[in-house]
Amino acid sequence: MLDFSLYVATIAAVYALFALSLNLQVGVTGLLNFGHVAFFGVGAYASGIVALNGGSWVVGVLVGVVAASLLGVAIGALGRTLAADYWAIVTLAVAECLRLIVVNESDVTGGPQGISGIAGPFVGVSGLGGDIAWLLLCVVLAGLAYLIAETLTGMQFGRVLRLIREEPMLAASLGHNITREKMRVLAVAAPIAAVGGSVYTLYISYIGPNQLLPIETFLVFTMLIIGGMGNNRGAVLGALVIQLIYAGSRFLKDIFPIPDQSASSIRLLIVGLVLVAFLMTRPEGLFAEKLRRIDVHQ
Amino acid sequence: MFTSRGVGKSFGPVQVLRDVELDIEPGEIVGLVGPNGSGKTTLLNCLSGFLNPDVGSIEYDGARLDRLADWQVSRLGVRRTFQTAAQPMKMSVLEAMLCGASLPIGSAPVRGLFRRSARAREQAGAVTKALELLDFLSLGHMVEEPAGRLSGGQKKLLSLGVALMTDPEVLLLDEPTAGVNPTLRLTIADRLKDINARGTTLLVIEHDMGFIGRMCGRVYVLDKGSVIASCRPDELKDNPRVVEAYLGAPRPAHLTTGAPRP
Numbered sequence: 001m002l003d004f005s006l007y008v009a010t011i012a013a014v015y016a017l018f019a020l021s022l023n024l025q026v027g028v029t030g031l032l033n034f035g036h037v038a039f040f041g042v043g044a045y046a047s048g049i050v051a052l053n054g055g056s057w058v059v060g061v062l063v064g065v066v067a068a069s070l071l072g073v074a075i076g077a078l079g080r081t082l083a084a085d086y087w088a089i090v091t092l093a094v095a096e097c098l099r100l101i102v103v104n105e106s107d108v109t110g111g112p113q114g115i116s117g118i119a120g121p122f123v124g125v126s127g128l129g130g131d132i133a134w135l136l137l138c139v140v141l142a143g144l145a146y147l148i149a150e151t152l153t154g155m156q157f158g159r160v161l162r163l164i165r166e167e168p169m170l171a172a173s174l175g176h177n178i179t180r181e182k183m184r185v186l187a188v189a190a191p192i193a194a195v196g197g198s199v200y201t202l203y204i205s206y207i208g209p210n211q212l213l214p215i216e217t218f219l220v221f222t223m224l225i226i227g228g229m230g231n232n233r234g235a236v237l238g239a240l241v242i243q244l245i246y247a248g249s250r251f252l253k254d255i256f257p258i259p260d261q262s263a264s265s266i267r268l269l270i271v272g273l274v275l276v277a278f279l280m281t282r283p284e285g286l287f288a289e290k291l292r293r294i295d296v297h298q
Numbered sequence: 299m300f301t302s303r304g305v306g307k308s309f310g311p312v313q314v315l316r317d318v319e320l321d322i323e324p325g326e327i328v329g330l331v332g333p334n335g336s337g338k339t340t341l342l343n344c345l346s347g348f349l350n351p352d353v354g355s356i357e358y359d360g361a362r363l364d365r366l367a368d369w370q371v372s373r374l375g376v377r378r379t380f381q382t383a384a385q386p387m388k389m390s391v392l393e394a395m396l397c398g399a400s401l402p403i404g405s406a407p408v409r410g411l412f413r414r415s416a417r418a419r420e421q422a423g424a425v426t427k428a429l430e431l432l433d434f435l436s437l438g439h440m441v442e443e444p445a446g447r448l449s450g451g452q453k454k455l456l457s458l459g460v461a462l463m464t465d466p467e468v469l470l471l472d473e474p475t476a477g478v479n480p481t482l483r484l485t486i487a488d489r490l491k492d493i494n495a496r497g498t499t500l501l502v503i504e505h506d507m508g509f510i511g512r513m514c515g516r517v518y519v520l521d522k523g524s525v526i527a528s529c530r531p532d533e534l535k536d537n538p539r540v541v542e543a544y545l546g547a548p549r550p551a552h553l554t555t556g557a558p559r560p
């Protein structure tokens with residue numbers, strides 16, 4: 001039971017990285033990125049492929065961060081000519097293309113079987129010690145990502161992003177280049193998700209194309225809606241709530257007569273019900289976005 | 299210093315602006331009037347880079363503006379306001395003001411993240427300026443309020459304040475007093491005069507002829523996309539084309555005095 005709790009907490013911290021990254025895009029800037037899982041995938045597969053070729057996990061993480069950032073800039077540049085809703089559809093397509101490439105380029109990616117046996121940072125440490133080390137690492141990373149996201153949101157960079165979300169014409173009239181700002185936020189948000197993807201892959205020492213399905217993106221959207229769109233604390237809390245629902249649903253079959261094979265469907269059903277309940281009763285989420293106080297006396 | 303030559307703009311088959319010639323000298327307050335649909339806002343959109351004209355040129359201080367993007371025009375010192383002064387709901391009035399400032403360190407995600415104290419110093423300067431401007435615009439008591447929750451007139455004042463954060467040389471104002479009560483209208487007029495006295499050139503779209511008369515040294519009249527007059531405001535009523543297109547003919551005597559119908 002203890003190792004299960006450690007596992008749940010570790011995955012929740014990894015999810016927090018995804019949620020914080022998506023919050024910078026959707027919650028702060030209003031960029032509907034339906035292909036967010038692509039950034040996770042780039043980080044995860046960078047770690048997997050580097051490991052497969054005998055590289056250190058450090059190299060894998062760095063490759064993932066740089067590649068995700070570049071992918072972010074490229075996707076952001078599409079916004080120069082695409083209206084926001086079309087851009088959202090294109091992001092979904094980009095992520096699906098990435099997944100299909102991963103499935104078909106078996107020589108590089110392991111194809112549908114994925115890549116297993118990926119060595120992470122705590123190879124020598126086994127048992128409880130290793131689990132605790134992983135949890136600490138992921139919590140520290142999530143904390144760091146929170147600080148970065150919160151600082152970015154509060155400073156002029158994030159202020160302009162929030163203005164772009166609410167009043168894009170006003171932002172343009174004040175000399176802010178909207179396309180450039182979108183590219184920049186994707187360039188900084190994507191690596192946060194990529195680190196999450198890398199850490200996840202190293203933690204469970206496996207990555208496969210089924211972890212790049214669009215449902216993963218929408219799960220992160222659910223985290224933001226429950227936690228509170230635009231609020232970084234909400235993103236972290238939303239990740240925790242979803243992970244608890246996921247973990248808790250495993251015990252439903254001890255109480256109710258549920259066949260094993262329906263367990264994962266029931267999990268999604270519960271997430272869906274919680275999502276609908278929030279949208280109907282508390283659309284602003286657990287932590288609503290608040291006005292930011294500006295320190296007047298400095 | 300601000301000129302447009304032969305500016306034309308069409309939306310599909312509809313020609314909205316034709317051959318618009320405009321000259322604005324530094325320090326002027328110029329009015330832009332005309333009936334609804336005459337192309338005033340389209341012209342302002344062209345001058346501010348929100349639209350690029352199909353033909354013609356727009357120059358400001360030797361720079362061609364007609365092929366630049368909106369944000370580039372703004373950075374050259376030509377800022378505009380909008381007819382509906384929208385302001386963000388999830389920002390305080392003070393934060394909305396800071397959006398108008400130029401804060402290079404705070405705007406750079408990586409540099410701003412690491413240079414915390416330089417960022418704070420830079421912002422403190424902008425906060426001081428924002429508070430002064432808010433006092434000047436009689437919004438000093440609204441600093442902590444959500445910008446999007448202000449009244450229509452207060453939003454117009456705030457839009458002015460936000461635009462003034464970088465001391466623009468030219469302000470293009472789209473109906474700065476439309477839908478504003480008479481007292482606040484006078485306040486806005488006074489503030490605009492002060493802003494002009496500090497050296498900002500103003501181009502004002504306005505329907506209130508009293509306002510135009512008090513404020514503007516010169517006025518352009520637009521009708522069906524063409525400039526039909528450019529004169530002092532008091533000369534407008536003597537111009538038959540302006541009277542016909544915009545001001546309307548004086549009422550026949552029998553309607554105003556009760557004299558018998560001829």
